[in-house]
Amino acid sequence: MSILINKNTKIIVQGITGTQASFHARRSMEYGTNIVAGVTPGKSGLSHLGVPVFNTAVEAVKETGATASVMFVPAKAVVSATKDAIAAGMETLVCITDKVPIKDMMYVREMLKDSKTRFIGPNTPGVITPGEARMGIFPENIHQPGNIGVVSRSSTLTYEAVLEIKRAGLGQSTVVGLGDDMVVGSDFIDIIDQFMKDDETKAVVAIGTLGGRYEEKLAEYYSGLKEKKHIIGFVAGNNSAYRYNVGYAGDIITRGHITMQDKRDALSEAGILTINRINYLHEELKNIMK
Amino acid sequence: MNIHEYQAKQILSKYGIKVPKGKVAYTPLEAKTIAGEISLKGPWMIKSQIHSGARNKGYFLEKKAGKDGGIRQVKTRRSIAKEADEMLGSTLVTVQTGHKGKVVHKVYVEEYVKIDQTFYCGMVIDRMTPAITLLVCDSNFDDDIIRVALSSPDKILRTALNLENGATVAQVRNVLNFLNLPANSFKNLKKFIDGLHKAFVDNDATMIEVNPVGVTKRGELMALDAKMSFDDSAMFRHKDISMLRDESEYIERKLKALKYGFNYGEFDGSVGLIVNGDGISLALIDLLRQKDFDAACFLNVKGGVDKDKIAAGIKLIMTNPRVEGILINILGGFLRCNLIAEGIVASASEVGLNVPLVVRFEGINKEYAKEILVKSSLPLKISDEMETSVNDLLELMREGD
Structure with a gap:
């Protein structure tokens, strides 16, 4: 088992004929991912990378029975592509596109409220179940199958965590990049809840960063769990770097709870093992998995 | 992207929000004339236009600007010119600008409104x-x-x-x-x-x-x-709105980086960072600080696909005089490692490599990228792990002292 995707999941690629989409879709196919179709409006009837191209996700699903989609569409097309994917009844939607306007993501979140679609991203490396399926742009060669679930708010630190797991001689059940943007489709709890129910996953690595109160929410959720698996947490970023990037009024909304120390303290108090440097991860994993 | 007070007021007034009468001045004489156009009698407000809040509580670095803050109430037209003269060309420091402050290039002259x-x-x-x-x-x-x-x-x-x-x-x-x-x-x-x-x-x-x-x-x-x-x-x-971007508010390197599609920022330290993600740059800065070092600047080349733009970006770091050592940490996914390697070689051959450089590649096309660097015989060090790469660079920087 794994979460979200496995080798049997039928996957489509929205925006498949683009250069980056083609590069990564081909890599995913070579990895064994069950990509069954692509979508590019106006290019229906074409065959690309050996799979049929449709005008809409709705048509693609009707013809192939796909349940997951990875989006490489231009930023300004994310809202319409999402609408299409939701209408198609997609279960998992992974949006790789970066520089999506925040307002558009707020519309997307509104649309998702009445749907069964789990939206991951945008601006994410994607989702990978090692040895089975790759949705996105992960450097697949650093991954290996195993029992550690990874969920991260930072793309690059996701790779770092995966390398640390490899260093510990372990592998991953599924790796999920939540996306680096201000407003994203899913948060820690949405994903960790699935890891907690997944037989294959024995422990979880959660990577946080500054902004919002996601880590605090995770701490609250974890405290309330009856049956828990180990979580190791890491939070990147210091206060001044945050102030540097983020404006004045935004600070107010979080009521001053913005330092990485606040987030680390919240995680620790909830019983989540927190580490100060990401390269301490492999040692801690070895201890836990002994 | 930020805009100035007077620009924001123009936008808001289009949405039915009342604002005091006012106009921008670039010279003391202009300020005086505008004050007369606004009303025959004072007081008036004269406000430094820089991208920052808390300007009234700020202070100027130059003596000529006097002890008052960046927003002043003025009673006579003659003193409008005097206050404008003090502010224009002076550097205003506020809690939001950092200790270096920002130079005031224009002032906003406004009617004084009596409020309850x-x-x-x-x-x-x-x-x-x-x-x-x-x-x-x-x-x-x-x-x-x-x-x-x-x-x-x-x-x-x-x-x-x-x-x-x-x-x-x-x-x-x-x-x-x-x-x-x-x-x-x-x-x-x-x-x-x-x-x-x-x-x-x-x-x-x-x-x-x-x-x-x-x-x-x-x-x-x-x-x-x-x-x-x-x-x-x-x-x-x-x-x-894009056209309202005031380029004088940005440091030159940041402007250039933005043009190439990358993010760039400066800190007070001596290490130049080239990364492909905010998370990794935050984690590296944390790590540097834990070792009593700090970043001079970072360039985030996330999403880069254009070889020339990447090379131009790397050049921004190599030519930054405050940089005493460079750490390049790339975890290739969307961005392929070989593009960075080619960028390093191209920019080093153009501007020379005068400080220690440590490179760490992981992910897509990592081996190919390393090969390019080895072939170039540039005096750089390749490291395989994050903290090792930091340690390697700091060691080289200490040796150089």
């Missing part, structure tokens, strides 16, 4: 909800809103607004009561909040701050100050 009451009003995106959220606070309580937020968060009322429709009547009434505004100002308050919300949504703002809003005896609301920031990712559909 003031309050703070802001609008931001709360990423947790997610929703555009209205913030109000009785600013008579304390001028520094950040301090209020830290010490007495209950003094700030937060109201999540509907994306399409904005504030409900009940929400406006709640704000009115919270601020103890006179009952006759309800209609004006509704109009004010609706105007802010529409300006926010229409223009893809990420923040609007009116600090303070002035309330007149008759219950009229007026934006006495205004600050707006916009979502850079949405500027493709707002050409008019």
Whole structure:
């Protein structure tokens, strides 16, 4: 088992004929991912990378029975592509596109409220179940199958965590990049809840960063769990770097709870093992998995 | 992207928000003339136009600018020219600018409005909800809103607004009561909040701050100050706002990096970082600080696909005089490692490599990238792990001392 995707999941690629989409879709196919179709409006009837191209996700699903989609569409097309994917009844939607306007993501979140679609991203490396399926742009060669679930708010630190797991001689059940943007489709709890129910996953690595109160929410959720698996947490970023990037009024909304120390303290108090440097991860994993 | 007060006021007034009469001046003489156009009699307000809040509590680095802050009340037309002369060309430091401050290139001359009451009003995106959220606070309580937020968060009322429709009547009434505004100002308050919300949504703002809003005896609301920031990712559909970008507000290297499509920032340290993600740059800066070093600057080349732009970006770091050592840490996914390797070789052959350089590659095309570097025989070190790469660089930097 794994979460979200496995080798049997039928996957489509929205925006498949683009250069980056083609590069990564081909890599995913070579990895064994069950990509069954692509979508590019106006290019229906074409065959690309050996799979049929449709005008809409709705048509693609009707013809192939796909349940997951990875989006490489231009930023300004994310809202319409999402609408299409939701209408198609997609279960998992992974949006790789970066520089999506925040307002558009707020519309997307509104649309998702009445749907069964789990939206991951945008601006994410994607989702990978090692040895089975790759949705996105992960450097697949650093991954290996195993029992550690990874969920991260930072793309690059996701790779770092995966390398640390490899260093510990372990592998991953599924790796999920939540996306680096201000407003994203899913948060820690949405994903960790699935890891907690997944037989294959024995422990979880959660990577946080500054902004919002996601880590605090995770701490609250974890405290309330009856049956828990180990979580190791890491939070990147210091206060001044945050102030540097983020404006004045935004600070107010979080009521001053913005330092990485606040987030680390919240995680620790909830019983989540927190580490100060990401390269301490492999040692801690070895201890836990002994 | 940020804009100036006078630009924000122009935008807000299009949405029915009242602002004092005013105009921008670039010279003391102009300031004096404008004051006469606005009203025959003082007082007037004269306000430094830099991208920063808390300008009234700021100070100037130059002696010629006097001891007063960046926002001054002036009684006579003659003293308008004098105050403008003091401010123009001087460097204003506020809690938001950092200790280096920002040079004032223009001032805003405005009528003085007599008001009865003031309050703070802001609008931001709360990423947790997610929703555009209205913030109000009785600013008579304390001028520094950040301090209020830290010490007495209950003094700030937060109201999540509907994306399409904005504030409900009940929400406006709640704000009115919270601020103890006179009952006759309800209609004006509704109009004010609706105007802010529409300006926010229409223009893809990420923040609007009116600090303070002035309330007149008759219950009229007026934006006495205004600050707006916009979502850079949405500027493709707002050409008019993109044009308001004031290049003098940016350091030159940042401007260049933006042109190449990359993010760039400066700190007080000596290490130049080239990375492909915010998370990794935050983690590296944390690590440097744990070892008593700090970053001089970082370049985030995330999403880079153009070889020439990547090389130009790397050159920005290699030619930064404050950089005493460079750490390149790339975890290739979308961005392929070989593009960075080619960029390193291209820029080093053009500007020379005069400081220690440590490179770490992981992910897509890592081996190919390493091969390019080895073949170039540049004096650089390749490391395989994050903390090792930091240690390697710091060691080389210490040896160089």
